[in-house]
Amino acid sequence: MGIIVLLLALCILGSSPAAQAASVLTKVVVVYGTLSGRYVPLWLADDQGFFKKYGVSTDLVFVRGASTLMAALASGDVQLGWTGGNPALGGAAGGVEVAIVANFDNRIRVEVMVRPGIKTPQDLRGKRFGLQSFGGTTWLYTLLALEQLGLEPSRDKIQMLVIGDQAVLNRALETGTIDALVLSVSVFSRDLKEKGFPNLGQLNLPIAGVSVVVRKSLIQQQPTIMENLMKAQIEGLAYALSARHKPIVLETIRRRLKVANPRLVEETYRDIVEDLERKPYPSVEGLKNIQRLMKDHNPRLAQIRVEDVIDDRFIRKLDESGFIDRIYASYGVK
Numbered sequence: 001m002g003i004i005v006l007l008l009a010l011c012i013l014g015s016s017p018a019a020q021a022a023s024v025l026t027k028v029v030v031v032y033g034t035l036s037g038r039y040v041p042l043w044l045a046d047d048q049g050f051f052k053k054y055g056v057s058t059d060l061v062f063v064r065g066a067s068t069l070m071a072a073l074a075s076g077d078v079q080l081g082w083t084g085g086n087p088a089l090g091g092a093a094g095g096v097e098v099a100i101v102a103n104f105d106n107r108i109r110v111e112v113m114v115r116p117g118i119k120t121p122q123d124l125r126g127k128r129f130g131l132q133s134f135g136g137t138t139w140l141y142t143l144l145a146l147e148q149l150g151l152e153p154s155r156d157k158i159q160m161l162v163i164g165d166q167a168v169l170n171r172a173l174e175t176g177t178i179d180a181l182v183l184s185v186s187v188f189s190r191d192l193k194e195k196g197f198p199n200l201g202q203l204n205l206p207i208a209g210v211s212v213v214v215r216k217s218l219i220q221q222q223p224t225i226m227e228n229l230m231k232a233q234i235e236g237l238a239y240a241l242s243a244r245h246k247p248i249v250l251e252t253i254r255r256r257l258k259v260a261n262p263r264l265v266e267e268t269y270r271d272i273v274e275d276l277e278r279k280p281y282p283s284v285e286g287l288k289n290i291q292r293l294m295k296d297h298n299p300r301l302a303q304i305r306v307e308d309v310i311d312d313r314f315i316r317k318l319d320e321s322g323f324i325d326r327i328y329a330s331y332g333v334k
Contacts, residue, residue: 026225028218031061032082033069034137035166035257037186037268038105038210038276040249042082043256045236053235054228064165066136070213073098079218080229084137085208085283086290092309093300097216099311101230104237105209105275106283109185110141112149112200113173113192118180121149121200125156127179130163130172135298137209138169142182144205144293167258173197184209185271187257187264194261208286219311230314235327237280240272242331278328279319282310 051058063069066087072078074096088100132138163172166188172178183189254265287306295302
């Protein structure tokens with residue numbers, strides 16, 4: 001009788017929601033292609049166990065460059081990526097079977113950092129700008145910034161040099177390999193300012209920034225897994241915005257970005273609170289701006305309909321069901 005009772009107890013335990021979630025834990029590879037404080041919700045979703053909370057086991061992988069990230073998604077080895085709106089839309093236009101399911105920021109604040117002696121936008125004529133890759137996010141920000149400054153790369157003989165990720169780009173400016181660099185407002189731009197590098201100004205670019213891009217096969221074959229992935233990332237965002245968890249968020253910024261200066265970490269935290277979208281619906285306007293500005297450089301962009309690349313069903317369901325508001329309330333976020 002004792003053995004029978006034990007077996008019944010194990011069966012009941014095995015049928016509980018928690019046990020079921022553990023037994024069907026799904027493996028998903030998630031990649032991100034740059035180092036930025038705006039990626040904190042993703043890092044927290046991983047560090048704090050939110051993916052596992054919603055039944056997903058993740059491998060979080062950093063790859064250098066948006067083109068490498070999109071190639072990984074195209075191969076099928078990766079199911080979800082965090083990248084800029086430009087490579088996300090460009091990948092879809094190039095035939096990669098992906099959809100944009102969220103934008104965590106829809107307006108990008110950038111700064112034009114330059115070598116000493118460059119004082120005005122006109123001084124940038126004939127100068128060298130550093131990029132992470134052609135067609136990538138840094139390239140797009142640079143083109144948009146130059147447009148706002150009244151400059152045109154061909155006419156003004158501006159050179160674009162592929163250097164590396166943001167840390168490498170910073171060093172290239174410091175050593176004189178490049179003359180200028182367009183950075184989203186971040187620990188990297190503040191680090192340069194602390195070292196005495198001039199800033200030609202802060203620009204606000206109305207464009208889709210951090211985008212969550214997923215393989216359409218994941219949406220079609222495992223919509224519940226996709227919904228749970230979004231729940232984890234939304235909870236990561238709520239955690240990042242929660243005042244009571246600020247010390248852990250600061251430590252995450254310090255560790256992930258390898259920043260030792262407490263003031264820079266604090267300023268990066270403030271940027272997150274100020275800039276990230278509370279309800280990260282995919283931005284039609286922000287993506288259309290990318291299409292408008294980039295189609296001459298990538299003619300395939302002109303052939304797509306932006307609305308067909310967007311899939312907002314998961315954010316919309318989580319919003320309309322009250323999940324997003326409940327998560328924020330549980331973390332004391334208004």
